[in-house]
Amino acid sequence: MTTLLEVVRQKVGLSVVRHFIGGEYVEGLSGRTFPDLNPADNEPITEVYEGLAEDVDRAVRAARRAFDEGPWRRMSARERAAILRRVAELIETQAEEIASIETLDTGIPISQTARGQIARAAENFHFFSEMATRLDGETYPVDGEFLNYTLRRPVGVAGLITPWNTPFMLETWKIAPCLAAGNTCVLKPAEWAPLSASRLGAILQEAGVPDGVFNVVNGFGEAAGASLVAHPGVNLISFTGETATGQEIMRNGAATLKRFSFELGGKSPVIVFADADLDRALDAAIFGVFSLNGERCTAGSRLFVQDEVYDELVARLVECVRRIRVGDPFEESTEVGPLIHPDHYARVTGYLDVAREEGAEIAVGGERPERLSAGNYLEPAVITGVRNEMRIAQEEIFGPVLCVLRFETEEEAVRLANDVRYGLAAYVWTSDLARAHRVAAEIESGMVWINSQNVRDLRTPFGGMKHSGIGREGGHYSFDFYTETRNVCVALGRHRIPRMGTG
Numbered sequence: 001m002t003t004l005l006e007v008v009r010q011k012v013g014l015s016v017v018r019h020f021i022g023g024e025y026v027e028g029l030s031g032r033t034f035p036d037l038n039p040a041d042n043e044p045i046t047e048v049y050e051g052l053a054e055d056v057d058r059a060v061r062a063a064r065r066a067f068d069e070g071p072w073r074r075m076s077a078r079e080r081a082a083i084l085r086r087v088a089e090l091i092e093t094q095a096e097e098i099a100s101i102e103t104l105d106t107g108i109p110i111s112q113t114a115r116g117q118i119a120r121a122a123e124n125f126h127f128f129s130e131m132a133t134r135l136d137g138e139t140y141p142v143d144g145e146f147l148n149y150t151l152r153r154p155v156g157v158a159g160l161i162t163p164w165n166t167p168f169m170l171e172t173w174k175i176a177p178c179l180a181a182g183n184t185c186v187l188k189p190a191e192w193a194p195l196s197a198s199r200l201g202a203i204l205q206e207a208g209v210p211d212g213v214f215n216v217v218n219g220f221g222e223a224a225g226a227s228l229v230a231h232p233g234v235n236l237i238s239f240t241g242e243t244a245t246g247q248e249i250m251r252n253g254a255a256t257l258k259r260f261s262f263e264l265g266g267k268s269p270v271i272v273f274a275d276a277d278l279d280r281a282l283d284a285a286i287f288g289v290f291s292l293n294g295e296r297c298t299a300g301s302r303l304f305v306q307d308e309v310y311d312e313l314v315a316r317l318v319e320c321v322r323r324i325r326v327g328d329p330f331e332e333s334t335e336v337g338p339l340i341h342p343d344h345y346a347r348v349t350g351y352l353d354v355a356r357e358e359g360a361e362i363a364v365g366g367e368r369p370e371r372l373s374a375g376n377y378l379e380p381a382v383i384t385g386v387r388n389e390m391r392i393a394q395e396e397i398f399g400p401v402l403c404v405l406r407f408e409t410e411e412e413a414v415r416l417a418n419d420v421r422y423g424l425a426a427y428v429w430t431s432d433l434a435r436a437h438r439v440a441a442e443i444e445s446g447m448v449w450i451n452s453q454n455v456r457d458l459r460t461p462f463g464g465m466k467h468s469g470i471g472r473e474g475g476h477y478s479f480d481f482y483t484e485t486r487n488v489c490v491a492l493g494r495h496r497i498p499r500m501g502t503g
Contacts, residue, residue, distance in 0.1 A: 045195070132181070158235065188228050294397075306406070326372070
């Protein structure tokens with residue numbers, strides 16, 4: 001562990017993690033810092049400079065200069081794509097080290113950060129570098145008299161506000177399309193997990209991204225985040241996080257007419273019909289809610305099981321969850337590590353208390369493992385006897401907690417699945433293909449997986465409806481946000497123009 005701490009201090013932020021502004025790692029203007037805690041023991045890893053309004057202003061001004069005066073938006077798409085491919089390659093060569101930093105900072109098991117999340121971060125840059133060269137417009141001929149065609153152009157400066165779960169991957173998921181479109185940006189990473197974001201400045205700079213195109217300001221949402229949202233020099237805000245925070249961001253940015261993209265909370269249903277392949281459904285349901293320590297926006301945290309197979313599936317579920325390995329996130333065998341922060345640990349365990357008060361039963365888990373007295377460790381929990389109106393079935397817990405409910409008919413399953421304010425993801429398990437399509441069409445969520453775990457195709461739209469978000473990310477949908485679409489109308493002949501002022 002000492003070696004990893006040395007890596008963090010040498011490669012990420014020396015003795016204190018700094019902001020990255022205008023191509024340089026810089027101290028916060030106020031000199032104030034805050035500790036970054038190791039979730040495994042809640043001891044400080046390092047100190048981080050706290051960004052305030054003046055730091056945000058400095059970063060936005062650097063991004064604005066780079067957009068207005070620099071070469072980035074004037075490069076050809078092919079030139080930008082080559083640089084972004086180089087970013088992807090650098091991430092790949094540094095993947096093990098980045099994964100170690102991410103695991104140290106978040107508590108996500110190394111097997112999941114190293115093999116999944118960092119690889120996906122590199123893939124994000126590979127994918128959007130290719131998409132940059134495919135940005136095209138449309139043409140609309142009008143009876144031989146006119147030709148309309150559309151152009152896509154970068155918008156300006158984007159404020160990117162990212163969460164603490166899988167931070168490196170989710171940061172690249174926003175940065176890659178933002179830069180591919182020719183914009184510049186200021187990233188405000190989550191204060192609970194700022195370390196891997198600090199690496200991005202050096203990586204992008206080495207790849208050839210011009211100074212000022214990419215900037216990082218660390219800090220808290222109330223100061224750094226709010227200042228970024230309200231800044232008149234920022235044109236776009238892309239935010240992933242809690243629904244309540246998204247609502248506040250929208251209010252804060254309204255005065256300057258920001259364009260918003262929000263990926264917010266979720267309480268996603270997993271619907272298992274009696275005719276489903278129960279082995280596969282069980283594996284997918286367990287992985288979907290307990291991987292990444294349960295801190296996953298698309299987690300299937302409400303499991304609906306049809307009456308005929310309820311008892312069998314729940315018995316198997318409880319036994320499997322009982323065997324999940326909780327422990328040191330740097331151990332290869334660990335499947336669930338510590339939660340990100342003491343405050344979040346208190347939030348998740350508080351919901352377990354709510355479950356008991358509401359009359360539900362914690363069938364397995366929900367306690368601190370005896371051998372792990374320090375840190376934010378929690379046994380994965382399965383809650384049965386849940387009614388859909390309970391708080392634990394309606395509110396996002398964002399931890400290794402699964403609520404199990406029963407249903408009788410297809411109509412009841414759809415009604416219960418939709419009876420929640422969220423609408424991010426849903427999962428349907430059945431061998432009846434017609435029913436699968438019917439249910440998928442009726443469920444109120446931005447994404448539905450049928451007989452599948454959460455497998456992403458980067459070409460497809462990612463995002464939610466209702467209180468789970470606004471807009472879509474992925475494929476060309478990302479460029480709908482990160483570009484302005486202009487229409488150009490060309491007269492092909494001498495059409496009639498009405499005359500005025502002839503007397």
